[in-house]
Amino acid sequence: MNPEIATYIGYAASFFIVLSFILKDLTKIRIVNLIGCICFVIYGVFSGMLWPVIIPNGIICFVQIYYLLTAKKK
Template sequence: MNNWSEYVGYLASVFIVVSFLLKDIRTIRTINLLGCICFVIYGFYYGVLWPIIIPNGILALIQIYNIVKKN
């Protein structure tokens, strides 16, 4: 691993996998949101990877909407 963006990509993967292990929906959405944000950062800094940035950006907005809506 030569640069920090690779670590961000691995961290994003960990967040996504961990979100599938949880039971509380708010916690699931929060952890998944962190993973989506990390993937967007990874996508921009690893070479502007639109197939990673676009879906994770949309998913992040959906997670934010659902977290806010539930309050």
């Protein structure tokens, strides 16, 4: 992948993470944060397998998905 595109994905990830701190509805926070974390995983992969970026954001993705799925059951 073009390194410039990877950089834009990284900026988008940062934007979504910051946006998730501004929102008030917990479901929206989790969804926006999930999008940001997915973008960071993609950024980490296409920027040369940056494991310190990929691992925590991958884990947070699973945490957000878990809570989004369990919240729907309640």
